[in-house]
Amino acid sequence: MTAPDLTPGDWIRGITIRQPWATCILAGKTIENRVSDWPWRGWILLHAGKTKPDPAVLRDPLVATAIRGRELQLGAVIGVARLIDCHLDRGPERCTNPWAQRDAHHLVLADIHELALPVPARGALPAWKPTGDLVGQVLQQLPGLNP
Numbered sequence: 001m002t003a004p005d006l007t008p009g010d011w012i013r014g015i016t017i018r019q020p021w022a023t024c025i026l027a028g029k030t031i032e033n034r035v036s037d038w039p040w041r042g043w044i045l046l047h048a049g050k051t052k053p054d055p056a057v058l059r060d061p062l063v064a065t066a067i068r069g070r071e072l073q074l075g076a077v078i079g080v081a082r083l084i085d086c087h088l089d090r091g092p093e094r095c096t097n098p099w100a101q102r103d104a105h106h107l108v109l110a111d112i113h114e115l116a117l118p119v120p121a122r123g124a125l126p127a128w129k130p131t132g133d134l135v136g137q138v139l140q141q142l143p144g145l146n147p
Contacts, residue, residue, distance in 0.1 A: 014045040016123030019072045022048040027066040033104040038086045046079040047123040076118035081109040
């Protein structure tokens with residue numbers, strides 16, 4: 001089965017993430033912190049929200065290292081990833097990832113692909129079903145992506 005044969009909402013979702021966290025994912029951040037559990041597993045569009053980042057957050061050493069030399073796109077899909085797990089934080093014995101926040105649900109990401117050209121789009125919270133046109137624009141940049 002190829003992506004054009006599938007309805008986008010059946011195999012891929014969109015997730016809006018504030019900057020600089022969205023760009024940090026492209027640079028290797030594999031945990032996204034959320035307030036609730038996510039039942040969805042599979043491919044997700046990584047959508048950078050429109051809110052400008054807090055300057056204090058940009059000075060955090062972990063963040064500053066991840067985003068060094070990168071532009072912080074706003075209001076666009078900037079990549080795709082596979083959501084492979086979601087678990088509630090249970091302390092460092094369960095999740096040692098430096099990006100994991102205490103008392104949060106950790107969305108575990110894998111197979112992260114950055115888009116060469118951000119695709120302007122409107123996101124929504126918490127997860128949303130992308131249009132076929134949006135998915136088509138993303139897949140043009142990732143011809144090897146196989147849902």
